[in-house]
Amino acid sequence: MSCAANASAKKEIASIGDRTFLGLDLSTQTLKACVLNDKLEVLKEVYVNFDSELPEFRTIGGAIIDKADNRNVTVPTIMWVKALDMLMDKLMLEGIDFGKIAAVSGSGQQHGTVYWQRSAEETLKNLSSSDFLHQQLSSSFSVTSSPIWMDSSTSKQCKQLEEAVGGPEKLAEITGSRAYERFSGSQIAKVFQTKPDAYKNTEKISLVSSFLCSILLGKIAPIDISDGSGMNLLNIRTKKWDQTLLDACGPNLAEKLGQSVPSYSDVGSISRYFKERYNFNPNCRVIAHTGDNPASLMGMRLNEGWIAVSLGTSDTVFLWLKEPKSVLDGHVLCNPIDENVYMALLCFKNGSLTRERIKNKCANGSWDIFDQLLNSTPRGNFGNMGLYYDIQEILPFLQGDYRFTKNGSTCKFTSLEVEVRALVEGQFLAKRAYAEDFGIQVGQGTKILATGGASQNKGILQVLADVFNSPVYVFKEANSAMIGAGYQAKHGLLKPSMSYGDMIYNLPQPELACEPYPDAAEIYTPMVERYRSIVKDLIRK
Ligand SMILES: Nc1ncnc2c1ncn2[C@@H]1O[C@H](COP(=O)(O)OP(=O)(O)O)[C@@H](O)[C@H]1O
Numbered sequence: 001m002s003c004a005a006n007a008s009a010k011k012e013i014a015s016i017g018d019r020t021f022l023g024l025d026l027s028t029q030t031l032k033a034c035v036l037n038d039k040l041e042v043l044k045e046v047y048v049n050f051d052s053e054l055p056e057f058r059t060i061g062g063a064i065i066d067k068a069d070n071r072n073v074t075v076p077t078i079m080w081v082k083a084l085d086m087l088m089d090k091l092m093l094e095g096i097d098f099g100k101i102a103a104v105s106g107s108g109q110q111h112g113t114v115y116w117q118r119s120a121e122e123t124l125k126n127l128s129s130s131d132f133l134h135q136q137l138s139s140s141f142s143v144t145s146s147p148i149w150m151d152s153s154t155s156k157q158c159k160q161l162e163e164a165v166g167g168p169e170k171l172a173e174i175t176g177s178r179a180y181e182r183f184s185g186s187q188i189a190k191v192f193q194t195k196p197d198a199y200k201n202t203e204k205i206s207l208v209s210s211f212l213c214s215i216l217l218g219k220i221a222p223i224d225i226s227d228g229s230g231m232n233l234l235n236i237r238t239k240k241w242d243q244t245l246l247d248a249c250g251p252n253l254a255e256k257l258g259q260s261v262p263s264y265s266d267v268g269s270i271s272r273y274f275k276e277r278y279n280f281n282p283n284c285r286v287i288a289h290t291g292d293n294p295a296s297l298m299g300m301r302l303n304e305g306w307i308a309v310s311l312g313t314s315d316t317v318f319l320w321l322k323e324p325k326s327v328l329d330g331h332v333l334c335n336p337i338d339e340n341v342y343m344a345l346l347c348f349k350n351g352s353l354t355r356e357r358i359k360n361k362c363a364n365g366s367w368d369i370f371d372q373l374l375n376s377t378p379r380g381n382f383g384n385m386g387l388y389y390d391i392q393e394i395l396p397f398l399q400g401d402y403r404f405t406k407n408g409s410t411c412k413f414t415s416l417e418v419e420v421r422a423l424v425e426g427q428f429l430a431k432r433a434y435a436e437d438f439g440i441q442v443g444q445g446t447k448i449l450a451t452g453g454a455s456q457n458k459g460i461l462q463v464l465a466d467v468f469n470s471p472v473y474v475f476k477e478a479n480s481a482m483i484g485a486g487y488q489a490k491h492g493l494l495k496p497s498m499s500y501g502d503m504i505y506n507l508p509q510p511e512l513a514c515e516p517y518p519d520a521a522e523i524y525t526p527m528v529e530r531y532r533s534i535v536k537d538l539i540r541k
């Protein structure tokens with residue numbers, strides 16, 4: 001190390017009150033960043049939207065869906081790298097003092113996998129700070145398009161994984177979930193089976209979260225146990241990979257994945273590339289990155305008694321869980337704050353993009369008109385109900401549009417406003433039905449915390465409050481995964497001297513957005529039962 005480098009290595013990060021934290025979120029449609037001060041207030045946010053700012057990759061909603069069957073869904077991995085180049089430049093243009101950043105953490109859309117070519121780690125270590133990352137990492141991926149969470153092409157591999165351990169119940173008991181098509185284990189198995197040479201040339205496999213972390217670290221970062229629980233490969237009790245499951249997916253998988261770590265782990269200092277190109281302080285620490293839902297749990301400061309509903313590209317329902325449980329519909333993940341507890345997660349694929357389709361069809365592409373239509377129909381929608389699945393849904397496993405009047409199935413509703421309400425009510429009826437099946441108590445005393453892009457929409461939140469017969473709260477900041485990553489940066493840096501609870505103790509409480517109408521239970525409790533029976537029929541058919 002030169003004298004100058006040595007001196008700068010000793011340079012302290014800004015005084016404690018002056019230090020900042022960087023939180024990143026590589027979600028489906030956007031790469032987001034926030035800079036938080038030591039009080040965890042947001043100083044700056046910047047975004048790179050994939051469809052509009054990186055049009056050369058031709059994504060729609062951040063993904064490329066294979067039109068042949070709508071089941072193969074991927075993203076060119078290099079697009080995410082280029083987005084990071086752009087995000088860093090935006091932060092620089094905003095005048096961020098990178099030297100004050102004490103720690104960085106991040107989150108990523110869950111389940112997606114990145115396949116690092118042999119020698120990629122060498123490339124990561126030796127990046128030249130005068131060039132963009134995407135110019136230098138363009139040949140670092142043995143599989144150039146990463147399968148993401150919207151993919152549903154791996155039913156065959158799911159069956160194989162369940163058979164390897166004695167059935168779906170056993171797999172759910174070990175890993176927190178039965179086999180799901182989007183989970184990383186079956187995706188890796190598909191790569192091994194369909195692209196054996198690419199698999200052989202793969203030195204390491206990352207999740208989207210640990211891939212982002214690897215770039216900041218300048219070496220392959222470990223997978224954290226919380227995002228790792230979305231792979232069908234990790235034993236959620238021992239927090240170790242399950243060898244039988246690894247063997248069922250492909251050879252030498254343990255080496256390719258590396259050891260998993262608790263989500264708050266300090267995994268090293270920021271790489272030379274970021275120090276030289278952006279003037280990061282050499283003492284800036286990189287904290288492990290996690291999945292966007294676990295990061296949201298942190299950002300929403302969720303504790304017992306609350307149910308979180310995230311309305312992003314996917315819609316998810318999640319909550320804090322003290323003990324793991326075995327369920328066939330839904331997931332149990334290791335908790336990103338404390339490895340001795342868990343979180344429950346339900347995921348619905350057809351969230352915001354489906355709402356956008358109906359907005360474009362019925363409301364001229366305007367959320368304001370969408371809201372007017374929603375508000376011009378009564379709760380219960382005159383007995384009309386709709387289920388809309390643009391792509392293969394997870395819960396329930398259905399695709400297509402299904403419309404019902406109070407007398408039975410129909411191909412078309414009589415008005416646009418009925419269609420809009422049918423969509424929104426149908427989406428929340430599904431969430432309530434699956435939440436109840438999971439064992440979540442809905443009703444008396446339930447409090448809902450909403451987040452994600454669509455949580456800015458009061459009309460949508462009112463339907464959520466009514467269907468769940470519970471008040472809905474929001475934080476001013478709707479991007480809880482990004483904020484949660486910022487919190488994890490500080491938590492990981494200070495642990496064990498400061499607990500997460502102490503760290504967030506003085507932060508503002510969420511604000512009440514909507515309360516249910518007095519007739520909500522009377523209207524929606526029977527509708528949940530009707531929804532269950534419709535779904536049962538559709539699945540049987
Ligand atoms: N006013 C609004 N009403 C309903 N949905 C909205 C509104 N504003 C944004 N959205 C939705 O938010 C979505 C993006 O949410 P976001 O949480 O950023 O997604 P992700 O994190 O998955 O990339 C968009 O697809 C858009 O449909």
Ligand SMILES: O=C(CO)[C@@H](O)[C@H](O)COP(=O)(O)O
Pocket residue numbers: 027028029108109110111149182230291292293312313314315316345347
């Ligand atoms: O598959 C899941 C969770 O199991 C999704 O929730 C992804 O994590 C994508 O998240 P968003 O981009 O929609 O926030």
